[in-house]
Amino acid sequence: MKIKKALTLTVVANMTSNYSEGLGNIASVQKIFKNRKVYTIRSRESLKNAIMVQSGMYDDLQTEVDGATQKMANENLNASNCRALEGGYMSTKGTTYIRKSSFYLTDAISCESFVNETRFHNNLYLANNAAKSKNINLQEKAGEAGLMPYQYEYDKSFKIYSITIDLEMIGKDENFKQEEGYKEADNKEKADRINSILDAVENLSLTVKGNLDNSEPIFIVGGLSDKKTHYFENVVKVEEDKLIISEDLKDKIEKGYHVGLLEGKALKNENEIKAELNPISITKFFDNVRNEVKTYFNV
Incomplete structure (x- = not known):
């Protein structure tokens, strides 16, 4: 039996892009170039910050200035007892400490090439x-x-992004030791942190240019995995507002993953998705995954 090591999700959401450099009074959205076309994005940094804030993970954030403004981390304040440090940190005050993030995001990339509005x-x-x-x-x-x-x-369009959480790293800080080993949160705290992140993804809302942007999942696939990778990143595609239902996507889902769909005709081939993938509602999807997380940590 394969041991679960990660939680991986790939999301289709209708969201705005974030902004890059401006020229005078002209602001432009962030873009990337691929497949000989230009696509708008919401960067992984922007997504991660929004999730950390809306999940409450930044509620205990403390910062300090030591050449650069950085997260405060030390023997008494570290990833084992400070949720804000779960997303990684580098502290250069005195001894330099570096802890990588326990969860990773991709850029949210538009499904269609950019048309300037x-x-x-x-x-x-x-x-x-x-x-x-x-x-x-x-x-x-x-x-x-x-x-x-x-x-x-201005850009608001279907975008796809993935998030993967390392279940073996959550709540641990290997920069600081105690008698039993490295400093580490208890299992209930670990499960609460992961489920707080899931809550934020489920109800993600962004404020862009003074406007409120509902960025909740329209379609989502994933669950607990034995692979620490964005497992569905290469098989979730949307073209002309239709989800591409490939054999590879179906094969991956059959390995024990969940599928969620927000009914409302946002995706034009909603009936085909129901027939081929047998999805559950977005609410049930997140309830199932949160329960799996609790079971994994025995809480």
Whole structure:
């Protein structure tokens, strides 16, 4: 019997991209180039930060400045008793300590190549209010009133990303030892940390340019695995708003993994997905995986 070592999920979600460098008053979304086309992304760093914040894993975060701003980590505050350090850290204050993250994300990459949709805005109301308070003519002294037009690229589309959690590393900090070995959280804390991350993925919400973005899973596949890798990364594909149901995808699922689907016709071949993959609801999917995590840690 193969021993479970990881929890791996691959998600299809309708989400916005995050922004990269701006040029003057023009903001552009992050992009990558592959297959001779340009695709928008939400970077793994942006995703990880959102998940850490929304899961509550950053609630006990402490930072310090030692040349660079970094997470505080020491003998008394480490990954065994501080959830914020579960995502990895490097502390250079005094002795340098490095602990890798116990979970990994891929970039969330758009399923379709980028088509530029530019949005144009201005702060006319605020500038007009300032002009009134200064008793000046807005058209004649727009600069003095602070009138500023701006524009940005906008993208909200189906994106696919994967997350894999190392079950053997969660809650452990090998930088610091105690009598029984390395400092380590108890099993209940380990399960709670993983399930907090799952809660965040299930209800992921992003704030982009002042707008609330529901980034919950439309389709999800995965579960506990004996392989520490993004097991479904190469077989979950969406083209023209249809999930590609390949033999490889079905073969991988049959090795003991779960499939979840959010019904609502977001994916055009919803009926085919139901017939071929026999998915459960997104809510049941996460309930099942959370229960598997609790069983794994005997809590």
